[in-house]
Amino acid sequence: MLQPLRKPSEAEPERLGRLAKLPVFFDLRGKRAVLVGGTPGAAWKAELLASAGALVDVYATDVCAEMEALIARGASDGCLTLHRLSWSPQILHDAALAVGDFEEESEAETFASAARRIGVPLNVVDKPGYCDFQFGSVVNRSPVVIGISTDGAAPIVGQAIRRRIETLLHPSLSAWASLAKAIRERVMEQLPAGLSRRTFWERFADLAFQGCPPEAMGSSVDTVLRQIASQPVRTVGRVTLVGAGPGDSELLTLKAVRALQAADVILFDDLVSEDVLELARREARRLMVGKRGGRASCAQDDINDLMTHLALQGKHVVRLKSGDPMIFGRAGEEIEHLERAGVPVDVVPGITSGIALASALGVSLTHREMAQSVRFVTGCAKTGRLPDNLDWRGLADPRTTMIFYMAGGTAGAIAARLVEEGFSLDTPAVMVSNVSREDERWAGPLSGLDEASARRDRSKPVIIGIGRVFGRAIQSRREHNPLLALQANA
Template identity: 40%
Template sequence: MNAPLPFQLQISSRPVLLIGTGEAAEAKARLLQERDADITHWHTTPSEVERARVEQCNRDPKTRYVLVVIAEVNAWTEALMPWLDSERLLINVVDAPQLSQGFIPAIVSRGRIQIGIGTGGSSPVLARFVRTRLEQALPQGLERLAEFADRWQLRVRQILDTVSTRRQFWERHLSGPAGQAALNNEPDLADSILTTALDADHSPQGRVTLVGAGPGDASLLTLKGLQRLQEADVVLYDKLVSPEVLSLARRDAQMEDVGKRRGHCPTPQDSINARLVELGEQGLTVCRLKGGDPYLFGRGGEEALALVQAGIPVEVVPGITTASATAAATGIPLTHRRVARSVRYITGHLALQQADTDWQALAQEQETLVIYMGFTHLQAIAQRLQESGLKAETPFALIQNATTPRQRVVHGQLDRVDEAAAELCLGEGPVLVIIGEVTRLAQELAPKAGGDVLKSQHTDPLYWLQSA
């Protein structure tokens, strides 16, 4: 991937060469002046004396030009390029990424907080769109929070001697009452809260959060789930968690795959429980990332009990369960007062394994049946339901990789399950089974709920920017 490396360049009181005239040059001059750069501005072809002055400055690291900005490309500025290259200067050419060695991003400025949005010079307009979105999202008092953190940084470093302890401390207090007081321009209150906090015991305390990752679409992850994921030192994730969601974890987080596959369980549940306890006892912040919702067929209850019994603080962040997300994405309402007044969730493999499964109760015409982990047992399940009274022509839908770009939907009826199942391969992603008359409604609703509307939003690259 040929992506530039974002980097903040200190130019205060440092020499910067600005070349060219026009609106772009004026805009760049203002930007450089705001950062107290020592600007040399060439409006026309420089004289030999002016070039010699730059060459002389470049011989001393203390006076060397840190940046050259070429605001217009024309014959006389292009003629300077070989000389600038020979001086080994960092060059930015406005609207000419192929000639640039670095790019000046669109900037969101909150005092000490400087956020640069760059596209490698390919689309400055898009960068400005993103900047506008961030400007709307970030509080105006954010610079006060940065000043507060800077003022306390040395003392916190002196008292808390490990990186993980300091990170946990700042994560807790910058997003807590102390940080809120700083944002509200109440520095005395913020200082008092942090003083009390630093006087307390600072033994590292682990924390585990069970986070529902939702059905696969990263945009369906809850805000709280995203926050806990990005706070985590270690992330333990399941097979059902999509790559798009995993990519949102902190770059330096330790990622551990503890997922189970059909017929293959490299990390048994007892081992997962023990690992969560072990990490918590090490004082780490842990995110246990689970597909759908942790408390719905996710064994979250078992993990939470193990942590509580070990004395490890545990939090559960719910996720959008796959059943409701799939219904929204495919135009299959789980209930409808004319055809289905209730919905029942079951797991396919357990229903078949348990001798006391009440198949008569499951075979209800006025009920929607949602079956997790039932694809490989679909023929046996269909047979049991028909034997228990459900009509052979009862419709069903198979949805693979729901809510993701890889989503596939296959419709069928109970007496012809083999035909529908043959169209999917379990190795290509998880499959949810929905049985009931509501699946017929997808013929009318899918173009609106799961087709045209969603397609127009996902394929329009500026949809999310314009929705601010």
């Protein structure tokens, strides 16, 4: 039965949520900073301030070995001066900011009161109640600097986040950022605003993330610039088909995130989660072009025409599809349409829901003792019924694991056809809604699949797995894994 059509509709990005702290970057170059204390913690703060170009005056009558060593060797920038004196309010005059490290609460309170009377922003180490600002974890690819704050609640978590980001950013990014700063005015003068300038910086950013320093492209700035600019400027935009995976944003590939961050327009399906969309460039237009069984859907021809129209305007269009775009996603039709129109198109794969199902259940789809192949099968034709041309005899091979997509309404018919071909009614089966997002799960024998499908929430997409590999998971993990809890009595 033909479903009603609907037109693409624009979706507003989510409004910015509450910020525990405002992330700002303070220019301290050539400015005086006061630090009171001689502890190892104070030594770290002194080095951090000086590395930002500050002229750091350290006041302490007793200093630790770390502070002595720091003063002796100096910091990478700015300067450090040790005053073996107790602090007084007078030392805070003309300071850009002040930092104190005190054991006693009364000392911290006195220091904070003195700084606030003068109007100097202050930080008291490990005493957030007296702080106007906090030091977070820092990822240093200067001039790229990333600060991470947990609002003082979990510094260890902040450090773990820093380590994760460090692995994503190659050290050569620092050299590329420095080059960008040096050539920015020249690019602004020589390239017109719009597609030409955007194309140059996109090429620049792509090179910056390839892990090679700019010096690898030539010995001078002019040589590097010529190599970046030598490719002809595109007169049209491009389309990137991106797999959004099964819903969990952490399952996106790095390439998918970069595509979302570079998009001018995003055409997304109903099944794409809000968590995934939150990773997109905030300035990008977002157009829902939902395609859902049993609901009003955008016509595929309209989607094809819209992508082409936007790309021919010079836009970078991301077609964001749930799962993997190349599995039951009509990617082939879209690629053919775009290529006929002369629009460049590339594909970023995603985790298809069949693979996400296996991971969620801890099941190897081709466990060598049970299955030698896996088949991804469409469970629904345009008519809303089972496709007429499925190879049921081949599917009924007990050494094959079957994953049925879009099969919520045809689950009973699938079970019946497999039984006709000799499948046992006791064959293990699973059915999961919104895999990877902690939704409804059912597991049991093939004989119960029809009844489980009848009880499902029809507003949610399901994926069905059938085969011996699911038996071991059901038997060994039913009591311990909520993903496998039987829903028969729900």
